[in-house]
Amino acid sequence: MSQNSALVARLREIRQIGERNLQEGMVNHMRWYEKNRELYLKEKRILQSYGYEIYIKDGTMECEGVSSVNSKYPIKIIYSDGFPSFPPTVKCEVSEDLILVRHQNKLTKSLCLFGFASERWKASYSAIELIEEIEELILRYSPETHDAEETVEDIVPEPLINQYDYRMGGILIPKPFGDLILDNFYDRNNCTVRYDKHRGIMDKVWVDEKIFLREKNYDEWFNNKPTFNAQIFKVTEQPPFTTEKIFEWLTNMRIQIKNKKKHFLFFVFEDDWGFVGNKRISWVALKIIDDKAEWVRCYIINDDDSLIRTPYGKDLAHKEVTLVGVGSLGSLVATSIAQEGVRKITLIDYDIFEPANSIRHQGEQHMFSYPKVDVVKERILSLMPTTHVNVEYIGIGGHRSTEQLTKLNQILNRSDLIIETTGSHKVSHYLNRYCLSENIPLIIGSVTNGAWSCEVVRIIPGDTGCWGCWNINYGTEIPPSAPVSEIQFAPGCDQPTFIGGISSVNIASGLIVQASIDTLLNIDTKDTQYIRWSERDSKGNRHYNIDYLGNPKSRDCEACNGY
Structure with a gap:
């Protein structure tokens, strides 16, 4: 058999394996669907009463409809294998000018239901609670109806920094940089960063004539990696989430790039954290190589995260x-x-x-x-x-x-x-x-x-x-x-x-x-x-037990009586 014939045979074998795995996966999805048939039928009846069309794809139920409070918002609901432990995924494919002011990812167009990380979702909820949450978000946060001055109880705003089109890797922003606030920065600041293929660490930051050095125990981290000069820009609004028109945006911001072969830019801006009105500084890095730009996530070490946990x-x-x-x-x-x-x-x-x-x-x-x-x-x-x-x-x-x-x-x-x-x-x-x-x-x-x-x-x-x-x-x-x-x-x-x-x-x-x-x-x-505490009894059998006891002072204690 020639080398090409062997390659064709191997590709055919790989394709057959893939098709077999796909069929087995579909069978497993359908088995799971049949197992939860009554639950799905209940959800299906509720959604149909709201005018949704129902589709079954690969054993997963998908529903399509339109918001009743604003017909400009098409809604797609996708039930996952984890339902009802996990809420369905909801997407709203709208133009950029209609993206919700809050609780909608700018890139994926998915809605953040029941709070950040779905912390308010309960397994007892049904499509009724789902629809109510969707319609409330559209009513409150559509740019056409949102009132910025209105006091809205909202304790779970999603940080905008999570929505960037990041590539693999990241840059660590260690102490003391992670504890800096926006007022510490000028509009433009110099810095250095150590960076390898995908990961790096902030090294030094210049603010006016003052140099901020990272904590000394980080000195050995990425020690043998190349060091690059970079700039940090303080901006009043977050940079664009994609890099499609990033050079145009940089030009409008009057940010000049002297070296496009390999260059880093950092941007710091205020972002919502935890609840409405609570601001924290966010960092995002832009890596430019050969006229191509990509966003790099910044991982910040600061006291805030420690105090939360x-x-x-x-x-x-x-x-x-x-x-x-x-x-x-x-x-x-x-x-x-x-x-x-x-x-x-x-x-x-x-x-x-x-x-x-x-x-x-x-x-x-x-x-x-x-x-x-x-x-x-x-x-x-x-x-x-x-x-x-x-x-x-x-x-x-x-x-x-x-x-x-x-x-x-x-x-x-x-x-x-x-x-x-x-x-x-x-x-x-x-x-x-x-x-x-x-x-x-x-x-x-x-x-x-x-x-x-x-x-x-x-x-x-x-x-x-x-x-x-x-x-x-x-x-x-x-x-x-x-x-x-x-x-x-x-x-x-x-x-x-x-x-x-x-x-x-x-x-x-x-x-x-x-x-x-x-x-x-x-x-x-x-x-x-x-x-x-013990995990076994005297015979060695598994038996967990814990006692909390006092240790009163003893009149016969030689140590205590000596002091």
Whole structure:
């Protein structure tokens, strides 16, 4: 068989496979439609009563009609496989002068129903609610009827920045650039950007004679990529969403392009975010190569997004936490408190990272032979680059020089909270006495053998019992743990201290982090100083249980009576 004949045969085979897959897909669509037949028939009857024509295409129902409040608006409703969990897609193909002032994508012409990301849609809704929402949007936001001065309750405006005809990739706008406001910019500003084929990062920004530099922990990002000079333009209205007439628009805006072989322009403008009247700065980049232009999405890192997801993060940003022990449990705690918003973290551990640690550890295997504190620091900065991470190679409880002891005391003294996850009781006792003497909150977290259970003890000097009190109150109550097996190692032989998976360690670290946040924010958690969680019973059967218990002061506690 000749090479051409083989190619033809292969193309025929690929076509047959594609046709077979298409037929199977259509059969699956029709099966799904038959399964939801009654639901669709109900929707069909409602839409027909509103004058819609119904079509079945590839097992999907499509409906076409016209708005009853404005006949200039044709409506096409497409029911997806996810209905009724997801609302149908609604498109309104109108000319540019009729696009809704809000809640309609300028490019796809689709309507944003039931709020941004359809957050108000309920599975119990039917075509009646759908039609009502469509007609209300057209009535309120058609350019022919919209009253800009009318007060309209609208808490979900879609940011215009999402509607650009973007190509693959993007440019990161890190801190402090992401926190700049429109008033920080002049009409034209110089900047530099590091950029590869599809991705890049803003490097420097000049505003008048002042230079804004990105946070230093971003320095290694795209470090070996080409650096380009660029300009940032402050505009009062967003640029056009497509690049079809972009050079004409640039000319009208009196923006000159000196080099069209490869050039970047950035535009900043105010955009709606969250609710009507709430403005936030948006960025969009224009990449020009050989007289061809394309929009590049800008990914902004700023405090707004953090405060939305972790509203208490602003209060945590000024707290300083010291974490003793950064094994598998401690590494998860460290990265989690950084993502919660703590910006000052000291890591203390003397151990070295090995590839086998990465099975449960947050470190990556290529970091083997590094100290664990350096490995965890690297991981934290990859997640939250603005975090200040201090590392110390100290083994608490062992022999130390006077200089080392002084340094350790300085670190512990400036902490708002100390977290101990070493699993070593001698470390727990040492830190317990130190925190009692210096009035520093302490959290001790550990997992039992097999990570089938975890214990979190929260110690607030002068308010709760201490680690000694906990041993008196609960020392004889042992949570379920993995039975002894042949692969179990004896404690203290520098081998794995427990056998168990990352899923269990994740739960344990989450409980420790929650207790830490409550402590840092002074949240009243009366009689919940001791958290005890287990996922198995004493026989090893799956059985989840969690207890929140108090840790009252004990008259017999030697540690408490000493302070």
